Amino acid sequence: MVDFELIIIGAGPTGLFATFAAGLRNIKSLTLEALDSAGGQLVELYPEKMVYDMPGIPKIRADSLSQQMYEQAIMFKNEIRFNSKVTDIKQLPDKTFQVEVNGKEYITCQAVLICSGVGSFVPNKLGVEGEDEYDGKGVFHYVKSINRFSGQDVVIVGAGDSGFDWANELAPVANSITILQHNDVIKAEERSVKEALDSKKVNIRLNTSIIRMLGDGQKLTSVEIQGKDGKETLKADSVILAISYKIEPNSFKSITLATSGRYIKVNHAYETSISGIFAAGDIANVTDEPKFNLLAIGSAEAYIAINNIKKYLHPTSSLFGGHSSSLNL
Numbered sequence: 001m002v003d004f005e006l007i008i009i010g011a012g013p014t015g016l017f018a019t020f021a022a023g024l025r026n027i028k029s030l031t032l033e034a035l036d037s038a039g040g041q042l043v044e045l046y047p048e049k050m051v052y053d054m055p056g057i058p059k060i061r062a063d064s065l066s067q068q069m070y071e072q073a074i075m076f077k078n079e080i081r082f083n084s085k086v087t088d089i090k091q092l093p094d095k096t097f098q099v100e101v102n103g104k105e106y107i108t109c110q111a112v113l114i115c116s117g118v119g120s121f122v123p124n125k126l127g128v129e130g131e132d133e134y135d136g137k138g139v140f141h142y143v144k145s146i147n148r149f150s151g152q153d154v155v156i157v158g159a160g161d162s163g164f165d166w167a168n169e170l171a172p173v174a175n176s177i178t179i180l181q182h183n184d185v186i187k188a189e190e191r192s193v194k195e196a197l198d199s200k201k202v203n204i205r206l207n208t209s210i211i212r213m214l215g216d217g218q219k220l221t222s223v224e225i226q227g228k229d230g231k232e233t234l235k236a237d238s239v240i241l242a243i244s245y246k247i248e249p250n251s252f253k254s255i256t257l258a259t260s261g262r263y264i265k266v267n268h269a270y271e272t273s274i275s276g277i278f279a280a281g282d283i284a285n286v287t288d289e290p291k292f293n294l295l296a297i298g299s300a301e302a303y304i305a306i307n308n309i310k311k312y313l314h315p316t317s318s319l320f321g322g323h324s325s326s327l328n329l
């Protein structure tokens, strides 16, 4: 007797739509999410950006889309657990699975659907004094709320696309914005650089690096910088590190799944090389060709996977469960 028919790993957009589709097909599922909230990249990487390419939704903020996807996911009351990182998957002799959560809890199921996206996001660091002390108290890796920077003197490290995107988004509310780049290379789109320069609020300093972050023990107050002309102290309420992030791929030590590049290889049913384990979204690829990592595509893949999982769990059931428009909810 297993705990759940299906365990879905990840409550990003793909895992959320898979949770909804599992409910639609009356599959007893549990969705496990490593973070404390749903939405994956939508809320972790670009919550305040507009998304224009979800079918039927001309324009929506990423965090609002995530909220709506969450509401849809729990429509049939399929459970989603947060702060629950899947650390291993073991296949048991009877072909069911034991999923290890946070290295210490074990849940059994008949099938697994991996929707873990690009993996866990681990931001890059500068490695300077004060950086760890003021992390979250003035030092940030992402912009989750523009208004948080209202009236502030903001230093952005990194003259790439993210650095300029954030500078342009913060320019209407911040007091001043200084972009620092350790060399003299600006790797951002020309239009975005022009917009920043036109705003008159954004100052770009090349060949300049932060060497120390200073504060009053509670919050960041300034940064010491080193440029070609020597050292200087710059007032800073916030530092945003736009220096990208490392992605730590998931590895489940007890199983070996066939991969293609960074993707888990799946067939047209979105089943991996181990029968009963399926994968969809940014983590999965049917071919060895580059794929489009998009919200609508992840959702479509989740839908196909769930219908195939239904057939895997109950071989006599039909593959297609019918149109949702025939329901009367």
Ligand SMILES: Cc1cc2nc3c(=O)[nH]c(=O)nc-3n(C[C@H](O)[C@H](O)[C@H](O)COP(=O)(O)OP(=O)(O)OC[C@H]3O[C@@H](n4cnc5c(N)ncnc54)[C@H](O)[C@@H]3O)c2cc1C
Residues within 6 Å of the ligand: 009, 010, 011, 012, 013, 014, 015, 032, 033, 034, 035, 038, 039, 040, 041, 042, 045, 046, 050, 051, 052, 053, 084, 085, 086, 087, 115, 116, 117, 118, 119, 120, 250, 280, 281, 282, 283, 293, 294, 295, 296, 298
């Ligand atoms: C800046 C940016 C802008 C974008 N704009 C668009 C756009 O306009 N339109 C569009 O269609 N797409 C856009 N995308 C792409 C889109 O966001 C992704 O295709 C989508 O988020 C993939 O969803 P996913 O659920 O497969 O993966 P993710 O969003 O990466 O979610 C995976 C989830 O799984 C969780 N997880 C990972 N490992 C584990 C584990 N071991 N245990 C438990 N949980 C785990 C993660 O914490 C995460 O919540 C954009 C991407 C970026 C970076």
